[in-house]
Amino acid sequence: MPAAVKNLIENLILEKENEITPAEFDEIERYLLQQMSDTESAAFSRQLNDNATLSIKVDDTRLLLLGVKEGMLAEKMKAFHLALKTAQPSVSDLWIKRYLAAAVVFALLILGSWLFFSRNGSQKMYSDYYIQDAGLMTVMGVSENYNFDKAMIDYKLGDYQKAIDAWQKLLITNPANDTLHYFIGSAYMALDQPARAFKNFEWVMKSVKSNFKMDAYWYAGLSLLKQGEQEKASNYIRQSDNSKKDELLARMKLPATNGD
Amino acid sequence: MQKNTDPTENITRQLADAMRSNHEPTLQKLYTDNYYKIEKYILNNNGTEEETKDIYQEAFIIVWRNVQLDKFTPGNESEVAGYLFNVAKFKWIDHLRSNHFKKIVHIEYEEGPLEIIEETINAADSNKLLMVRNKYKQLGSTCKRVLTDFYFHEKSLKAIAAHFNWTEATARNNKYRCLQQLRTLLKT
Numbered sequence: 534m535p536a537a538v539k540n541l542i543e544n545l546i547l548e549k550e551n552e553i554t555p556a557e558f559d560e561i562e563r564y565l566l567q568q569m570s571d572t573e574s575a576a577f578s579r580q581l582n583d584n585a586t587l588s589i590k591v592d593d594t595r596l597l598l599l600g601v602k603e604g605m606l607a608e609k610m611k612a613f614h615l616a617l618k619t620a621q622p623s624v625s626d627l628w629i630k631r632y633l634a635a636a637v638v639f640a641l642l643i644l645g646s647w648l649f650f651s652r653n654g655s656q657k658m659y660s661d662y663y664i665q666d667a668g669l670m671t672v673m674g675v676s677e678n679y680n681f682d683k684a685m686i687d688y689k690l691g692d693y694q695k696a697i698d699a700w701q702k703l704l705i706t707n708p709a710n711d712t713l714h715y716f717i718g719s720a721y722m723a724l725d726q727p728a729r730a731f732k733n734f735e736w737v738m739k740s741v742k743s744n745f746k747m748d749a750y751w752y753a754g755l756s757l758l759k760q761g762e763q764e765k766a767s768n769y770i771r772q773s774d775n776s777k778k779d780e781l782l783a784r785m786k787l788p789a790t791n792g793d
Numbered sequence: 794m795q796k797n798t799d800p801t802e803n804i805t806r807q808l809a810d811a812m813r814s815n816h817e818p819t820l821q822k823l824y825t826d827n828y829y830k831i832e833k834y835i836l837n838n839n840g841t842e843e844e845t846k847d848i849y850q851e852a853f854i855i856v857w858r859n860v861q862l863d864k865f866t867p868g869n870e871s872e873v874a875g876y877l878f879n880v881a882k883f884k885w886i887d888h889l890r891s892n893h894f895k896k897i898v899h900i901e902y903e904e905g906p907l908e909i910i911e912e913t914i915n916a917a918d919s920n921k922l923l924m925v926r927n928k929y930k931q932l933g934s935t936c937k938r939v940l941t942d943f944y945f946h947e948k949s950l951k952a953i954a955a956h957f958n959w960t961e962a963t964a965r966n967n968k969y970r971c972l973q974q975l976r977t978l979l980k981t
Contacts, residue, residue, distance in 0.1 A: 603854055
Protein backbone atom coordinates (compact mmCIF):
# COMPACT_ATOMS: atom_id res chain seq x y z
CA MET A 534 0.00 0.00 0.00
CA PRO A 535 1.46 3.42 -0.94
CA ALA A 536 2.59 5.54 2.04
CA ALA A 537 0.27 8.45 1.16
CA VAL A 538 -2.80 6.20 1.18
CA LYS A 539 -1.65 4.60 4.43
CA ASN A 540 -1.27 8.05 6.04
CA LEU A 541 -4.70 9.07 4.84
CA ILE A 542 -6.29 5.95 6.33
CA GLU A 543 -4.43 6.46 9.62
CA ASN A 544 -5.61 10.07 9.77
CA LEU A 545 -9.20 9.01 9.09
CA ILE A 546 -9.01 6.42 11.88
CA LEU A 547 -7.55 9.01 14.25
CA GLU A 548 -10.24 11.49 13.31
CA LYS A 549 -12.91 8.89 13.87
CA GLU A 550 -11.45 8.08 17.30
CA ASN A 551 -11.41 11.76 18.25
CA GLU A 552 -14.93 12.38 17.02
CA ILE A 553 -17.24 13.22 19.87
CA THR A 554 -20.62 11.50 19.80
CA PRO A 555 -23.72 13.33 21.10
CA ALA A 556 -23.77 11.21 24.25
CA GLU A 557 -20.07 11.82 24.89
CA PHE A 558 -20.53 15.51 24.29
CA ASP A 559 -23.40 15.69 26.79
CA GLU A 560 -21.24 14.08 29.43
CA ILE A 561 -18.22 16.30 28.72
CA GLU A 562 -20.38 19.40 28.71
CA ARG A 563 -22.00 18.52 32.03
CA TYR A 564 -18.51 18.03 33.47
CA LEU A 565 -17.24 21.37 32.11
CA LEU A 566 -20.34 23.31 33.16
CA GLN A 567 -20.05 21.75 36.64
CA GLN A 568 -23.47 20.18 36.40
CA MET A 569 -22.36 16.75 37.66
CA SER A 570 -22.80 15.57 41.22
CA ASP A 571 -19.57 15.36 43.26
CA THR A 572 -19.49 11.57 42.94
CA GLU A 573 -20.09 11.66 39.20
CA SER A 574 -17.50 14.38 38.72
CA ALA A 575 -14.88 12.47 40.73
CA ALA A 576 -15.52 9.35 38.66
CA PHE A 577 -15.23 11.31 35.45
CA SER A 578 -11.95 12.88 36.62
CA ARG A 579 -10.58 9.38 37.25
CA GLN A 580 -11.58 8.40 33.71
CA LEU A 581 -9.71 11.41 32.40
CA ASN A 582 -6.52 10.27 34.12
CA ASP A 583 -6.80 6.83 32.55
CA ASN A 584 -8.05 7.76 29.11
CA ALA A 585 -5.82 10.07 27.07
CA THR A 586 -8.29 10.24 24.18
CA LEU A 587 -11.08 11.37 26.48
CA SER A 588 -8.75 13.91 28.05
CA ILE A 589 -7.99 15.37 24.61
CA LYS A 590 -11.70 15.53 23.83
CA VAL A 591 -12.40 17.39 27.08
CA ASP A 592 -9.61 19.90 26.46
CA ASP A 593 -10.77 20.36 22.90
CA THR A 594 -14.37 20.96 23.99
CA ARG A 595 -13.29 23.32 26.77
CA LEU A 596 -11.43 25.49 24.26
CA LEU A 597 -14.23 25.26 21.72
CA LEU A 598 -16.86 26.46 24.20
CA LEU A 599 -14.62 29.25 25.49
CA GLY A 600 -13.90 30.34 21.91
CA VAL A 601 -17.62 30.28 21.10
CA LYS A 602 -18.31 32.53 24.07
CA GLU A 603 -15.50 34.85 22.99
CA GLY A 604 -17.08 34.98 19.52
CA MET A 605 -20.34 35.97 21.17
CA LEU A 606 -18.61 38.61 23.27
CA ALA A 607 -16.93 39.97 20.15
CA GLU A 608 -20.35 40.38 18.53
CA LYS A 609 -21.71 42.08 21.65
CA MET A 610 -18.73 44.44 21.65
CA LYS A 611 -19.55 45.49 18.10
CA ALA A 612 -22.90 46.69 19.39
CA PHE A 613 -21.34 48.29 22.50
CA HIS A 614 -18.90 50.15 20.30
CA LEU A 615 -21.55 51.34 17.91
CA ALA A 616 -23.61 52.62 20.84
CA LEU A 617 -20.55 54.32 22.28
CA LYS A 618 -19.69 56.11 19.06
CA THR A 619 -23.13 56.93 17.75
CA ALA A 620 -25.13 57.54 20.91
CA GLN A 621 -27.75 59.98 19.75
CA PRO A 622 -30.21 61.97 21.78
CA SER A 623 -33.64 60.41 21.39
CA VAL A 624 -36.26 62.49 19.70
CA SER A 625 -39.35 64.51 20.68
CA ASP A 626 -39.82 64.02 24.42
CA LEU A 627 -36.14 64.39 25.15
CA TRP A 628 -36.00 67.53 23.04
CA ILE A 629 -38.99 69.03 24.84
CA LYS A 630 -37.42 68.21 28.19
CA ARG A 631 -34.14 69.73 27.09
CA TYR A 632 -35.79 72.90 25.83
CA LEU A 633 -37.67 73.23 29.09
CA ALA A 634 -34.52 72.59 31.10
CA ALA A 635 -32.60 75.10 28.98
CA ALA A 636 -35.38 77.67 29.44
CA VAL A 637 -35.37 77.20 33.22
CA VAL A 638 -31.58 77.45 33.35
CA PHE A 639 -31.69 80.55 31.18
CA ALA A 640 -34.36 82.21 33.36
CA LEU A 641 -32.37 81.45 36.50
CA LEU A 642 -29.21 82.79 34.91
CA ILE A 643 -30.95 86.03 33.99
CA LEU A 644 -32.38 86.45 37.49
CA GLY A 645 -29.11 85.48 39.19
CA SER A 646 -27.06 87.69 36.91
CA TRP A 647 -29.31 90.70 37.54
CA LEU A 648 -29.07 90.30 41.30
CA PHE A 649 -25.33 89.72 41.24
CA PHE A 650 -24.13 92.23 38.69
CA SER A 651 -26.14 95.12 40.06
CA ARG A 652 -23.70 95.13 42.97
CA ASN A 653 -20.53 95.49 41.04
CA GLY A 654 -19.26 97.94 38.38
CA SER A 655 -17.15 95.61 36.25
CA GLN A 656 -19.65 92.90 36.44
CA LYS A 657 -22.48 95.28 35.63
CA MET A 658 -20.63 96.26 32.47
CA TYR A 659 -19.97 92.60 31.76
CA SER A 660 -23.62 91.78 32.05
CA ASP A 661 -24.51 94.69 29.77
CA TYR A 662 -22.16 93.56 27.04
CA TYR A 663 -21.94 89.83 27.35
CA ILE A 664 -24.14 88.09 24.86
CA GLN A 665 -23.41 84.44 24.50
CA ASP A 666 -22.09 83.32 21.13
CA ALA A 667 -25.05 81.73 19.35
CA GLY A 668 -22.99 78.81 18.06
CA LEU A 669 -22.74 77.35 14.58
CA MET A 670 -25.41 75.89 12.34
CA THR A 671 -25.54 72.12 12.67
CA VAL A 672 -26.91 69.41 10.49
CA MET A 673 -27.42 66.17 12.37
CA GLY A 674 -26.19 63.39 10.18
CA VAL A 675 -23.51 60.81 9.73
CA SER A 676 -20.33 62.68 9.03
CA GLU A 677 -16.90 63.08 10.50
CA ASN A 678 -18.17 66.25 12.17
CA TYR A 679 -20.99 64.37 13.80
CA ASN A 680 -19.54 64.52 17.31
CA PHE A 681 -18.78 68.20 16.94
CA ASP A 682 -22.30 68.96 15.72
CA LYS A 683 -23.89 66.87 18.42
CA ALA A 684 -21.98 68.82 21.06
CA MET A 685 -23.01 72.06 19.35
CA ILE A 686 -26.64 71.08 19.87
CA ASP A 687 -25.92 70.42 23.55
CA TYR A 688 -24.34 73.87 23.71
CA LYS A 689 -27.35 75.51 22.11
CA LEU A 690 -29.66 73.67 24.49
CA GLY A 691 -27.71 74.92 27.49
CA ASP A 692 -25.97 71.64 28.34
CA TYR A 693 -22.61 73.39 28.36
CA GLN A 694 -20.67 70.86 30.42
CA LYS A 695 -21.72 68.03 28.12
CA ALA A 696 -20.65 70.10 25.12
CA ILE A 697 -17.30 70.86 26.75
CA ASP A 698 -16.69 67.20 27.55
CA ALA A 699 -17.40 66.18 23.96
CA TRP A 700 -15.28 68.92 22.42
CA GLN A 701 -12.41 68.18 24.77
CA LYS A 702 -12.42 64.60 23.54
CA LEU A 703 -12.09 65.93 20.01
CA LEU A 704 -9.19 68.13 21.15
CA ILE A 705 -7.19 64.96 21.84
CA THR A 706 -6.81 64.44 18.11
CA ASN A 707 -6.98 68.13 17.14
CA PRO A 708 -5.12 69.91 19.94
CA ALA A 709 -4.66 73.18 18.06
CA ASN A 710 -8.11 73.40 16.52
CA ASP A 711 -9.22 77.04 16.93
CA THR A 712 -12.95 76.29 16.48
CA LEU A 713 -12.90 73.77 19.31
CA HIS A 714 -11.03 76.15 21.61
CA TYR A 715 -13.34 79.02 20.74
CA PHE A 716 -16.53 77.12 21.56
CA ILE A 717 -15.06 75.48 24.66
CA GLY A 718 -14.22 79.02 25.77
CA SER A 719 -17.76 80.17 24.94
CA ALA A 720 -19.24 77.27 26.90
CA TYR A 721 -17.06 78.11 29.91
CA MET A 722 -18.27 81.72 29.65
CA ALA A 723 -21.85 80.44 29.77
CA LEU A 724 -20.93 78.31 32.78
CA ASP A 725 -19.57 81.42 34.49
CA GLN A 726 -16.01 80.14 34.52
CA PRO A 727 -14.22 83.12 32.95
CA ALA A 728 -10.67 82.01 33.84
CA ARG A 729 -11.07 78.72 31.97
CA ALA A 730 -12.80 80.53 29.14
CA PHE A 731 -9.87 82.95 28.82
CA LYS A 732 -7.33 80.12 28.46
CA ASN A 733 -9.25 78.74 25.49
CA PHE A 734 -9.68 82.14 23.88
CA GLU A 735 -5.92 82.62 24.25
CA TRP A 736 -5.40 79.64 21.90
CA VAL A 737 -7.62 81.26 19.32
CA MET A 738 -5.94 84.65 19.61
CA LYS A 739 -2.59 82.96 18.97
CA SER A 740 -3.88 81.31 15.78
CA VAL A 741 -2.69 83.24 12.78
CA LYS A 742 -5.67 82.77 10.50
CA SER A 743 -8.56 81.97 12.78
CA ASN A 744 -11.99 83.19 11.72
CA PHE A 745 -12.80 83.46 15.41
CA LYS A 746 -9.85 85.66 16.31
CA MET A 747 -11.74 88.97 16.53
CA ASP A 748 -14.54 87.41 18.57
CA ALA A 749 -11.97 85.73 20.79
CA TYR A 750 -10.45 89.14 21.61
CA TRP A 751 -13.88 90.43 22.56
CA TYR A 752 -14.80 87.49 24.77
CA ALA A 753 -11.31 87.26 26.28
CA GLY A 754 -11.72 90.92 27.29
CA LEU A 755 -15.15 90.23 28.74
CA SER A 756 -13.86 87.23 30.66
CA LEU A 757 -11.23 89.46 32.29
CA LEU A 758 -13.84 92.13 32.96
CA LYS A 759 -15.90 89.50 34.70
CA GLN A 760 -12.90 88.78 36.91
CA GLY A 761 -12.59 92.49 37.75
CA GLU A 762 -9.43 93.06 35.69
CA GLN A 763 -10.56 96.13 33.76
CA GLU A 764 -7.18 97.31 32.52
CA LYS A 765 -6.10 93.95 31.14
CA ALA A 766 -9.58 93.49 29.71
CA SER A 767 -9.31 96.75 27.79
CA ASN A 768 -6.20 95.52 25.93
CA TYR A 769 -8.15 92.66 24.44
CA ILE A 770 -11.39 94.53 23.86
CA ARG A 771 -9.47 97.22 21.98
CA GLN A 772 -8.12 94.59 19.53
CA SER A 773 -11.53 93.15 18.76
CA ASP A 774 -13.79 94.35 15.96
CA ASN A 775 -16.97 94.34 17.99
CA SER A 776 -19.24 97.26 17.15
CA LYS A 777 -19.71 98.08 20.83
CA LYS A 778 -16.07 98.08 21.85
CA ASP A 779 -15.67 101.88 21.94
CA GLU A 780 -18.85 102.29 23.93
CA LEU A 781 -17.60 99.75 26.44
CA LEU A 782 -14.12 101.26 26.62
CA ALA A 783 -15.75 104.64 27.26
CA ARG A 784 -17.75 103.22 30.11
CA MET A 785 -14.55 101.73 31.49
CA LYS A 786 -13.16 105.30 31.32
CA LEU A 787 -10.31 104.07 29.18
CA PRO A 788 -9.19 105.55 25.85
CA ALA A 789 -11.14 104.33 22.85
CA THR A 790 -9.41 102.79 19.86
CA ASN A 791 -7.79 104.93 17.21
CA GLY A 792 -9.44 105.30 13.86
CA ASP A 793 -12.54 103.27 14.67
CA MET B 794 -28.89 21.66 34.36
CA GLN B 795 -28.44 25.37 33.82
CA LYS B 796 -28.04 27.99 36.51
CA ASN B 797 -31.46 29.06 37.67
CA THR B 798 -30.57 32.69 38.29
CA ASP B 799 -31.73 35.16 35.70
CA PRO B 800 -28.72 37.50 35.27
CA THR B 801 -30.99 40.52 34.94
CA GLU B 802 -32.80 39.89 38.21
CA ASN B 803 -30.16 40.66 40.72
CA ILE B 804 -28.32 43.81 39.76
CA THR B 805 -26.62 44.03 43.11
CA ARG B 806 -24.66 40.82 42.59
CA GLN B 807 -20.91 40.94 42.82
CA LEU B 808 -19.13 42.36 39.80
CA ALA B 809 -17.14 39.20 39.12
CA ASP B 810 -20.32 37.11 39.13
CA ALA B 811 -22.00 39.56 36.78
CA MET B 812 -19.04 39.32 34.41
CA ARG B 813 -18.91 35.54 34.66
CA SER B 814 -22.59 35.20 33.84
CA ASN B 815 -22.28 37.76 31.02
CA HIS B 816 -24.72 40.24 32.51
CA GLU B 817 -24.95 42.45 29.46
CA PRO B 818 -25.59 45.86 31.11
CA THR B 819 -22.53 45.26 33.30
CA LEU B 820 -20.35 44.31 30.33
CA GLN B 821 -21.58 47.30 28.33
CA LYS B 822 -20.98 49.69 31.23
CA LEU B 823 -17.44 48.40 31.71
CA TYR B 824 -16.81 48.66 27.97
CA THR B 825 -18.14 52.20 27.75
CA ASP B 826 -16.66 53.57 30.98
CA ASN B 827 -13.13 52.47 30.17
CA TYR B 828 -12.90 53.11 26.45
CA TYR B 829 -11.96 56.79 26.35
CA LYS B 830 -9.06 56.56 28.79
CA ILE B 831 -7.46 53.90 26.62
CA GLU B 832 -8.33 55.77 23.43
CA LYS B 833 -6.52 58.82 24.79
CA TYR B 834 -3.45 56.75 25.63
CA ILE B 835 -3.25 55.07 22.22
CA LEU B 836 -3.99 58.23 20.23
CA ASN B 837 -1.31 60.05 22.21
CA ASN B 838 1.09 57.26 21.31
CA ASN B 839 0.82 57.24 17.53
CA GLY B 840 -2.29 55.08 17.24
CA THR B 841 -5.44 55.55 15.19
CA GLU B 842 -9.07 55.19 16.21
CA GLU B 843 -9.35 51.88 14.34
CA GLU B 844 -6.24 50.52 16.07
CA THR B 845 -7.63 51.70 19.40
CA LYS B 846 -10.84 49.77 18.83
CA ASP B 847 -8.98 46.57 17.92
CA ILE B 848 -6.54 46.77 20.84
CA TYR B 849 -9.28 47.69 23.29
CA GLN B 850 -11.53 44.82 22.21
CA GLU B 851 -8.66 42.33 22.41
CA ALA B 852 -7.86 43.59 25.90
CA PHE B 853 -11.50 43.42 26.92
CA ILE B 854 -11.69 39.78 25.80
CA ILE B 855 -8.53 38.92 27.74
CA VAL B 856 -9.85 40.51 30.94
CA TRP B 857 -13.24 38.83 30.48
CA ARG B 858 -11.54 35.48 29.74
CA ASN B 859 -9.47 35.69 32.90
CA VAL B 860 -12.62 36.31 34.90
CA GLN B 861 -14.25 33.27 33.23
CA LEU B 862 -11.22 31.13 34.07
CA ASP B 863 -11.13 32.42 37.68
CA LYS B 864 -7.66 33.89 37.12
CA PHE B 865 -8.94 37.37 37.94
CA THR B 866 -11.69 38.15 40.42
CA PRO B 867 -12.36 41.89 40.50
CA GLY B 868 -13.85 43.32 43.66
CA ASN B 869 -14.96 46.55 42.07
CA GLU B 870 -15.00 48.49 38.80
CA SER B 871 -11.72 50.27 39.53
CA GLU B 872 -9.91 46.94 39.57
CA VAL B 873 -11.36 46.05 36.18
CA ALA B 874 -10.48 49.53 34.88
CA GLY B 875 -6.87 49.24 36.08
CA TYR B 876 -6.39 45.73 34.72
CA LEU B 877 -8.03 46.58 31.41
CA PHE B 878 -5.88 49.67 31.01
CA ASN B 879 -2.70 47.71 31.71
CA VAL B 880 -3.59 44.94 29.29
CA ALA B 881 -4.49 47.43 26.55
CA LYS B 882 -1.35 49.46 27.22
CA PHE B 883 0.92 46.45 27.01
CA LYS B 884 -0.93 45.13 23.97
CA TRP B 885 -0.26 48.47 22.31
CA ILE B 886 3.40 48.46 23.31
CA ASP B 887 3.65 44.92 22.01
CA HIS B 888 2.13 46.08 18.74
CA LEU B 889 4.63 48.92 18.46
CA ARG B 890 7.50 46.57 19.18
CA SER B 891 6.34 44.06 16.58
CA ASN B 892 8.21 43.53 13.33
CA HIS B 893 5.27 44.78 11.35
CA PHE B 894 5.51 48.19 12.91
CA LYS B 895 8.25 50.02 11.08
CA LYS B 896 7.76 53.56 12.33
CA ILE B 897 10.15 54.83 14.96
CA VAL B 898 8.05 56.26 17.72
CA HIS B 899 8.43 57.58 21.19
CA ILE B 900 6.05 55.96 23.59
CA GLU B 901 5.42 56.47 27.28
CA TYR B 902 5.72 53.17 29.08
CA GLU B 903 7.50 51.41 31.85
CA GLU B 904 9.18 48.07 31.20
CA GLY B 905 6.89 45.31 32.33
CA PRO B 906 6.33 41.58 32.13
CA LEU B 907 3.80 41.51 29.27
CA GLU B 908 3.10 37.83 29.52
CA ILE B 909 2.06 38.05 33.16
CA ILE B 910 -0.35 40.88 32.60
CA GLU B 911 -1.79 39.63 29.38
CA GLU B 912 -1.90 35.88 28.92
CA THR B 913 -2.85 33.05 31.19
CA ILE B 914 -3.12 30.46 28.42
CA ASN B 915 -0.48 29.17 26.05
CA ALA B 916 0.08 30.44 22.53
CA ALA B 917 -1.39 27.35 20.84
CA ASP B 918 -4.62 27.62 22.83
CA SER B 919 -4.70 31.34 22.20
CA ASN B 920 -4.50 30.71 18.44
CA LYS B 921 -7.20 28.08 18.64
CA LEU B 922 -9.49 30.51 20.48
CA LEU B 923 -8.89 33.12 17.81
CA MET B 924 -9.74 30.58 15.10
CA VAL B 925 -12.95 29.58 16.87
CA ARG B 926 -13.90 33.26 17.21
CA ASN B 927 -13.36 33.81 13.50
CA LYS B 928 -15.19 30.68 12.38
CA TYR B 929 -18.07 31.41 14.74
CA LYS B 930 -18.87 34.43 12.56
CA GLN B 931 -19.67 32.05 9.69
CA LEU B 932 -22.42 30.17 11.53
CA GLY B 933 -26.03 30.82 10.54
CA SER B 934 -28.29 33.02 12.63
CA THR B 935 -30.26 30.13 14.18
CA CYS B 936 -27.10 28.39 15.34
CA LYS B 937 -25.74 31.65 16.73
CA ARG B 938 -28.99 32.27 18.60
CA VAL B 939 -29.11 28.75 20.06
CA LEU B 940 -25.48 28.81 21.16
CA THR B 941 -25.62 32.38 22.49
CA ASP B 942 -28.76 31.71 24.49
CA PHE B 943 -27.34 28.54 25.99
CA TYR B 944 -23.69 29.43 26.63
CA PHE B 945 -23.69 33.22 26.91
CA HIS B 946 -27.08 33.99 28.43
CA GLU B 947 -27.21 30.65 30.26
CA LYS B 948 -30.79 29.98 29.22
CA SER B 949 -32.22 26.51 29.69
CA LEU B 950 -32.80 24.13 26.77
CA LYS B 951 -36.47 24.30 27.69
CA ALA B 952 -36.53 28.09 27.16
CA ILE B 953 -34.61 27.77 23.89
CA ALA B 954 -36.96 25.05 22.69
CA ALA B 955 -39.96 27.23 23.54
CA HIS B 956 -38.53 30.14 21.58
CA PHE B 957 -38.08 28.07 18.42
CA ASN B 958 -41.18 25.94 18.96
CA TRP B 959 -39.02 22.82 19.24
CA THR B 960 -38.98 19.98 21.72
CA GLU B 961 -36.23 20.01 24.33
CA ALA B 962 -34.60 17.01 22.62
CA THR B 963 -34.54 18.88 19.31
CA ALA B 964 -32.95 21.88 20.99
CA ARG B 965 -30.25 19.61 22.48
CA ASN B 966 -29.60 17.93 19.09
CA ASN B 967 -29.48 21.25 17.25
CA LYS B 968 -27.03 22.68 19.76
CA TYR B 969 -24.79 19.65 19.18
CA ARG B 970 -25.14 19.96 15.39
CA CYS B 971 -24.22 23.66 15.51
CA LEU B 972 -21.04 22.85 17.43
CA GLN B 973 -20.23 20.04 14.99
CA GLN B 974 -20.71 22.52 12.15
CA LEU B 975 -18.23 24.80 13.87
CA ARG B 976 -15.74 21.93 14.29
CA THR B 977 -16.06 21.23 10.57
CA LEU B 978 -15.44 24.92 9.77
CA LEU B 979 -12.30 24.79 11.92
CA LYS B 980 -10.89 22.05 9.70
CA THR B 981 -11.29 24.13 6.52
